Amino acid sequence: MQAIGIIPARYASTRLPGKPLVDLAGQSMIQRVVAQARQASLSRVIVATDDERILAHVRGFGGEAVLTSADHPSGTDRIWDAYQQLQTTADCIINIQGDEPFIHPAQIDALVRLFDQPQPPQLATLVKPVVNKEELFSPHLPKVVRDAAGHALYFSRHPLPYQRQQDPANWLQHHRYLRHIGLYAYRPDVLAEITQLPPSALELAESLEQLRWLEHGYRILTAETELETIGIDTPEDVERALRYLRAQ
Known part of the structure; x- marks a missing residue:
């Protein structure tokens, strides 16, 4: 059974611009999401982004990423774009939120x-x-x-x-x-x-x-x-996540 995890990650965010690249105690948010997803029963974990900065960052830490259109109205549309680019087959595709760095495998x-x-x-x-x-x-x-x-x-x-x-x-x-x-x-x-x-x-x-x-x-x-899980949408959420990390 082949399951692929795809993480949609947009750079633009009304309340927290550049959210996937926010530093959380030495690792970016998107890096933490990828690390958690890799512990699950997935054959591949791919970041689907509309921004070259996120693309380069993910590839820089050894992650897999694809560049999608910036015009997608939802993460679901971005995931379908990414899946088509992969030119592979899977039994299921998991949409993993890119702003939940503590998602449990x-x-x-x-x-x-x-x-x-x-x-x-x-x-x-x-x-x-x-x-x-x-x-x-x-x-x-x-x-x-x-x-x-x-x-x-x-x-x-x-x-x-x-x-x-x-x-x-x-x-x-x-x-x-x-x-x-x-x-x-x-x-x-x-x-x-x-x-x-x-x-x-x-x-x-x-x-x-x-x-x-x-x-x-x-x-x-x-x-x-x-x-x-702890979702991150605002600067206040970032502070809450940092407190969580300090308590570990």
């Missing part, structure tokens, strides 16, 4: 295992139990509801489900909520199809790309993790 492997079966899923992603009210009501941490077989029914920035008979302050006492971890896996043929889909009404309403796939009839299988 076990989280990547949880998705890879979903594809190592006679009928692999079309798409897959990770979910994690919500642990407090701050997570539950944060619009920055999308929530997900699933069917009995573990397929995603819907993603929302609002807590789902709404508990009509309970005070919102007590919702966590009466339901096991799940939040979405933005690690995706695709069958290559499905990746080719979803990159041709136009933006959907639900996607535009919630600003969540995966709703486009659900709205067009694709199924997203989920794997559950208890492991936490």
Whole structure:
């Protein structure tokens, strides 16, 4: 079973320009992501970037990288561009976020295992139990509801489900909520199809790309993790990551 990890890495960022090259205690963020991904059950780990500086940096530390168009509207489109350039075949492609330098190899492997079966899923992603009210009501941490077989029914920035008979302050006492971890896996043929889909009404309403796939009839299988990750979007997140590293 061949699984390829592709890490989309843009230079432009509204809140943190040059984010992949930010120094985190002697290593760039993208170097740390690559190092973590290489510990997973992947045959290759490739950085897909739109910037020559990131390309040169990744190749400089011995990583594999390809230069993609700067016009891609999403990381999914950038990953499809990179995969086509590789001129190889794979059973699944893992989309590893380029701003999560502490991604756990076990989280990547949880998705890879979903594809190592006679009928692999079309798409897959990770979910994690919500642990407090701050997570539950944060619009920055999308929530997900699933069917009995573990397929995603819907993603929302609002807590789902709404508990009509309970005070919102007590919702966590009466339901096991799940939040979405933005690690995706695709069958290559499905990746080719979803990159041709136009933006959907639900996607535009919630600003969540995966709703486009659900709205067009694709199924997203989920794997559950208890492991936490630290995403980096702002200078404050960089400081938080540095504190985490100092504590190790």
